[in-house]
Amino acid sequence: MPPNQRPIKRILRWGIDHPGIISTNPRIDTTTYTLTVDGEVDRPVRLNWSEVLQLPHTVSVSDFHCVEGWSVLDCKWEGVRLKDLEKLVKPKATAQAATFECADSYTTSLFLSELADDDVLLAYKLNDEDLEEGLGAPLRLVVPSKYAYKSALWVVRVRFTRGKELGFWERRGYSDSADVWKNDRFRK
């Protein structure tokens, strides 16, 4: 267990088990949903929901750590590895990071080196069930080695960038590295 974390049984659902901060949960209809992947890439794409489901997908079991101190071990996520998404859009040599934009206007950014791990997914299932709205349906980011504010819910756009951008919580004083093993909670 990373420092100062305690295990609980289930991931708390945003807006249900813990309060939403920006807005009430957005309800995303998969019949009109589009995922835009663009920015510093050779082949920008806009994918509808059935096209998202046709991407190569992976199951990955990982632990989930919220900066407020709760952790959930052995979450079985299913979705698209960021690595596989990059094969589709081909980031330019100048791309260094990606900003994840969400339906509630939340954002967070990660270096491509941080997104390269096999357990980093844009996930649509948890423990064999479709994601619930409070867990980011239909598509959320999962970055197990970072505090959960890097794991964006309700992702609608992945924008590759030259430099790192500060996201919603990172602008408000939380650590931009957010490394759970280094206890990187607040910006220094």
Ligand SMILES: Nc1nc2c(c(=O)[nH]1)N[C@H]1C(S)=C(S)[C@@H](COP(=O)(O)O)O[C@H]1N2
């Ligand atoms: N779009 C969006 N993603 C978000 C947030 C948010 O407000 N909006 N909150 C973050 C924070 S602070 C946490 S702890 C996790 C919570 O994820 P969960 O609802 O799966 O527990 O979502 C992160 N991703």
Ligand SMILES: [Mo]
């Ligand atoms: Mo959080």
